[in-house]
Amino acid sequence: MNEVSVLIGGKAGDGINSAGAMVAQLLNHLGYRIYLYFDYPSLIRGGHNFAIIRGRETATGTCGTQVDFLLALNQETVDRHKGAQKTDTVIIYNKDLVKTTGEGISVKEILAAEHAPEIMGNSAIIGGFARVAGIPWKTLEEVFSSHIPKGTDLNLRVARRAYDQLASVHPVPPCSNQPVPLLTGNEAIGLGMINGGLEAYVSYPMTPSSSLLHFLAEEQEQLGITVVHPENEIAVILTALGFAYAGKKAAVGTSGGGFCLMTEGLSLAGMAEIPIVLLVSQRTGPSTGLPTYTGQSDLLFVLHAGQGEFPRFIVAPGTTEEALYWSAAAMNIAWEFQIPAFILSDKTFSEGTYSTDLSRVSEIPQVIPPAVDKTTPYRRYSDTPSGISPLAFPGAGDAVIKVNGYAHDEAGITTEEADMVDLMTKKRFRKWEGLKEAMTPYQQVITSGSPNGPAALLCWGSTAGVCGEVAGQLGLRVVRPVVLSPFPADSLKKALEGTSKVIAVEENATAQLATLAGLHGITCHEKILRHDGRPFTPELLGEKIREVLP
Amino acid sequence: MTGRQLITDAQNTWCPGCGNFSIQHTLKNVLADIEKGGQSLDNVVLVAGIGCHAKIADYLNINSFYSIHGRTLPVATGIKLANPDLTVICCAGDGDCYAEGLDHLIFAAKRNIDLTVIVHNNRVYGLTTGQYTPTSPRGFKGKSTPSGTREDPLNPVELMLASGATYVARGYSKKMDLLHTLIREGIGHRGFAFIDVLQICATFFPAADYYTPRVYDLKGHDRTAFEAACAKAREWDYNSDAPIALGTFYQKTSPVFEGKTGAGKMNAGERRQAVRELQKNRT
Numbered sequence: 017m018n019e020v021s022v023l024i025g026g027k028a029g030d031g032i033n034s035a036g037a038m039v040a041q042l043l044n045h046l047g048y049r050i051y052l053y054f055d056y057p058s059l060i061r062g063g064h065n066f067a068i069i070r071g072r073e074t075a076t077g078t079c080g081t082q083v084d085f086l087l088a089l090n091q092e093t094v095d096r097h098k099g100a101q102k103t104d105t106v107i108i109y110n111k112d113l114v115k116t117t118g119e120g121i122s123v124k125e126i127l128a129a130e131h132a133p134e135i136m137g138n139s140a141i142i143g144g145f146a147r148v149a150g151i152p153w154k155t156l157e158e159v160f161s162s163h164i165p166k167g168t169d170l171n172l173r174v175a176r177r178a179y180d181q182l183a184s185v186h187p188v189p190p191c192s193n194q195p196v197p198l199l200t201g202n203e204a205i206g207l208g209m210i211n212g213g214l215e216a217y218v219s220y221p222m223t224p225s226s227s228l229l230h231f232l233a234e235e236q237e238q239l240g241i242t243v244v245h246p247e248n249e250i251a252v253i254l255t256a257l258g259f260a261y262a263g264k265k266a267a268v269g270t271s272g273g274g275f276c277l278m279t280e281g282l283s284l285a286g287m288a289e290i291p292i293v294l295l296v297s298q299r300t301g302p303s304t305g306l307p308t309y310t311g312q313s314d315l316l317f318v319l320h321a322g323q324g325e326f327p328r329f330i331v332a333p334g335t336t337e338e339a340l341y342w343s344a345a346a347m348n349i350a351w352e353f354q355i356p357a358f359i360l361s362d363k364t365f366s367e368g369t370y371s372t373d374l375s376r377v378s379e380i381p382q383v384i385p386p387a388v389d390k391t392t393p394y395r396r397y398s399d400t401p402s403g404i405s406p407l408a409f410p411g412a413g414d415a416v417i418k419v420n421g422y423a424h425d426e427a428g429i430t431t432e433e434a435d436m437v438d439l440m441t442k443k444r445f446r447k448w449e450g451l452k453e454a455m456t457p458y459q460q461v462i463t464s465g466s467p468n469g470p471a472a473l474l475c476w477g478s479t480a481g482v483c484g485e486v487a488g489q490l491g492l493r494v495v496r497p498v499v500l501s502p503f504p505a506d507s508l509k510k511a512l513e514g515t516s517k518v519i520a521v522e523e524n525a526t527a528q529l530a531t532l533a534g535l536h537g538i539t540c541h542e543k544i545l546r547h548d549g550r551p552f553t554p555e556l557l558g559e560k561i562r563e564v565l566p
Numbered sequence: 567m568t569g570r571q572l573i574t575d576a577q578n579t580w581c582p583g584c585g586n587f588s589i590q591h592t593l594k595n596v597l598a599d600i601e602k603g604g605q606s607l608d609n610v611v612l613v614a615g616i617g618c619h620a621k622i623a624d625y626l627n628i629n630s631f632y633s634i635h636g637r638t639l640p641v642a643t644g645i646k647l648a649n650p651d652l653t654v655i656c657c658a659g660d661g662d663c664y665a666e667g668l669d670h671l672i673f674a675a676k677r678n679i680d681l682t683v684i685v686h687n688n689r690v691y692g693l694t695t696g697q698y699t700p701t702s703p704r705g706f707k708g709k710s711t712p713s714g715t716r717e718d719p720l721n722p723v724e725l726m727l728a729s730g731a732t733y734v735a736r737g738y739s740k741k742m743d744l745l746h747t748l749i750r751e752g753i754g755h756r757g758f759a760f761i762d763v764l765q766i767c768a769t770f771f772p773a774a775d776y777y778t779p780r781v782y783d784l785k786g787h788d789r790t791a792f793e794a795a796c797a798k799a800r801e802w803d804y805n806s807d808a809p810i811a812l813g814t815f816y817q818k819t820s821p822v823f824e825g826k827t828g829a830g831k832m833n834a835g836e837r838r839q840a841v842r843e844l845q846k847n848r849t
Contacts (some may be wrong), residue, residue: 045848093691163846197848205843213834216648218824239840240661240824242647247673251640254633258644261631262611262652284634374845410629410645411652413608416570418623420632421616429576429624430632547821 025093036067047191077403077481143175150187208343263409286326309549334480403446585739636667782811
């Protein structure tokens, strides 16, 4: 199988992320399926940033430790990533700043010759890479024209000079795939939400959710939505609940610390039965932890957050195709059942860029809330067989709409009567039963790899790619629940049938999915855990699995 | 819906003599006026926090969002941004709005969002049975401060002037005519309207004997003069003995905070089309 890996590194502020995106597009246009991992410390200038772009003939969601091309904007990239270099790794570097061997170009000279600003230095490096990798000039032209809206010509001239100085010493063969959209996990989540009817996104900046706030704020006019950034996360969720009360579908986005502040509002949504969608993108905790690194340690927190008991939906997509589909589904589920619906992500997924095959994403119809019966006085919490009460919105006329975070009666008036509290609790939990039933037609557990392998990897979320790849090499099965609440215990048991060994693979210290599965009678025999903020690589995971295989 | 009964059947559980009765009665009369003026009450939403004040959400027969402690303003902000045609009124308490939710109050004023906030300021936590609040006077003996507080109160009128509120007023639950005027003006004001209402707590802070001889009407005060408003606001600091001005301290016209964007301009199908376009551009 054709496969190629490129690492591009420089200091924070060098535009590594956008340069990485250009490399990803070049490989996309050569027919590769892409995964881009972006690694950066929590600072604005000066630290070391790098991106690894992996291209593969078939879909990928992970990258290895070794690369075929190293694009060095500074010396640190070469020194720091010695471990990434194989004997045939080609280094393409700025020889004004970097001392090494390989394919050097003088960025300073090229920029001076074109009277181009310093920021265009990356285009020189990319031009050099394109030539070394044997990528046709036409492809580079196409990619720059589509993805560099400002100063395309000058960037092309800068790239051309580097292109002409080097030779195709390490050509990358093209693949037969057509190029597909490249989306980050957060972008796919946002677009999925809009497909599900999102009208307002409310968020306070917190890595790794912020890139969704930035993306939707930037595109709000084109996408026809409102984006609001209030004073803190407490205000975020309450503002979103205000939107929903007034009839606008709203979502919020945050990470662990911000979600801590949202829990009282979450519980209000549960009690007052107000639909809301929440993106919680995990990073390394506890507390501030590692703000720009990954983790999977908030599953049980999100599952139990908020005082009292109320139904909630949680989905953890592992691919951008799943994110597009399930984010739309989460909007629908929130509005159909009038409950909170979570999209649980992490830094690896939220900020990773993925090839997105839209032909694998089925559209789902939008939920239309049940109509209000105007012949009787409207009661916001009318006790129906399904537990779902028709929604009405202020300003539409002929209804007094009273929502309430206190225990309340059917009209929404506060009550402390035991019978009414009992009735309303049962009403809310009839929705839970209805939700479980409604989940049946969905593919809630993804199974891949070898069905007859000696063991199954049990994982969730962003480790989909790495587990899939390693299982492919070792002949193992991968079982991955996408829906985590209501917990798809039956589908999971079925998917694990015939396996003698279940190996939990998680990026936390306590194997939270394994714990949850254990509550449903599913035993994990081995646990492979990583909790240093970095995602598993195929090499590391493969080695750990080999240690525990019979 | 027209000619509705404005009071619900919910059993009223405020203490006899509670200042909340006057505030509710006044607000009810203002609502009746609004309806008489040809505006439908279907377009009015009341948002309440948690505390004695908030029971008003149960008692007034209008759209309401009975929120949680301190969180009237962010809910109201969401409602107003979602549907600017709605008239959104917050009834909040002093513990609710000046302690638990102070950040939201300051930011709502800073944004000049078109809402009206009526703070039922009884200067004590009633529902939790008598602790000091941000506006209790120094030395207040509450259940959490049995030997008296050792801190000065906030001056919410001064705070709101500093925060950018564009309508700032103070009422008193025993001066219902003035209160009626202030609430009407507040609702009519395009922008953030703040009304601090000195409210009697019959059980834990029955301060009528203190307020009544000291209050006076701000007649003749130039409400457009910011410096004069600040001076009037500082006259009584909610602590030391001084005349207590009632009425409108300040009002100005200023751009209001609105949901800038295309929400509402596109339907769900058009949004999906926009998503498809964007995906294409990422290829």
